[in-house]
Amino acid sequence: MNFSIEQLQAFDAAAHTGSFSAAARRLGKAQSVISTAVANLEADLGVSLFDRSGRYPALTAEGKRLLLDARHIIEACANLQALSGEIAAGVEHRLTLAVDDTSHLPWLEPILGVFAERFPNVELELLFPLLDDQIAMLLSGRAQIGIGYEQTNAHKDIETRSIGMVRAPLFVAADHPLAAKKRVGRADLIKHRQIVITSRGGAPHHFDVLIASKVWRVEGDLAILELVKRGHGWAMLPEFLAEGPLGAGEIFRLQPDFIPELPVMRMEVLWHRPHAQGKAGIWLRDALIRRAAERN
Template structure:
């Protein structure tokens, strides 16, 4: 058995159009050519694909199953051709984007949807390392792009573009002792357990905004928020995660009086200085910068 893609295309044209003559017009071929191609396919498969007893040919039960398989084969063929075209054009076959916390997907997902349309054949990998874990992946070449909170100690081998700033309010559960205070000072915070985000590598980045000697470390903003809602400590959480919990009364904003302005952190897009991005990487970098300009504009 030696089937061709052209035979499968002819089969689908006949099945979808409802007649051999309509399939011939669609394919720009003579009806006799289409009829012969179908007959040869039936002979190769040793199956009757069409019932020709009526005015128009009707798919048999075997024909319906073969048509379904033919669609899958042709779809795979088209995907293979798309990959080959992208590789021939210098488009990378795989791209890894590292994001500091999966909660960032709330604004990144729109860009990824457009990326999927622009580069449908690329294998995209999303990783969610925290703090130094993210910069380590970039330095080691494990990821090509990264979205990180601003770093205390920038790495000389990494280039960056500022994306915007995120408000990081200090919150606690309504039942927490700090929630009863009219003003919360530094001494009050020091007396209560603080919940803080950490990466697996530890490091100095996680110590930023530490005010209490008593800390529980949590790998991720979602986990930190959940523990805060349960009254297990107070913490600083990105503003965009708080709309629902605040509206439902699961957490309250603490009236912290010693900070000159609302606590915030910048977001940065990172990549290696010495490694050029391919067409897909450059597209994603530019799209993230443009979208962030809309999301985080003042």
């Protein structure tokens, strides 16, 4: 038995896409290469992985069972390759950090201050994409590290670590009509404009819970906060962003009587596993994870 990682990848891609031609497109290879790799793997293992009697290849019972182990091996190889790349990498000259919205800067800045002292010659680029825009940047290599909220349909090559939990209460301007109520019901909120966050790609957001019939969609929590402060509507906002304006009396926290628990989302640091991090990226990634551990 002498199978290769390329054979396992061809097997996995064919099983995932449902055909050898689609697997070839996914892996950027000729269909004959995929078909030959799978056939050689079957010969090496001594079992038939696909039933080829129909129009499309279908996994056999043996293929279904072996696919799980094949994927574990592919995952382990990817981890080994990423780890070895990081160990071999030196200090990169440039690092791009993609942060889900500028509203995270107040708590992030102290970490960046330490980063500046440890890596004074590294050119740091800060970008502020949202949701699917951020993932696209990580996958393409445009950004090396991301900070954002938990992904509902995470890409298999995106590695994540939790860096804390965020609640999103409901807020309005201090002089908004809703601020006069001790508790608000769904019928109260429906009557007033709701301001929700959006991304350029249009993906659903973690705090995108539509209640009102009149809606404004805004790119960025800071912009939403400013519109809320000026009385244009109510919105769900991260607690860390609302603390200052709430303490200054600029906004009011609503108490809904129909939501048993406020929306809570996990914040994560994200990176694309196949792209090796340099020493500066590894330090920044670990510093974000340590911050979360120290706060818990």
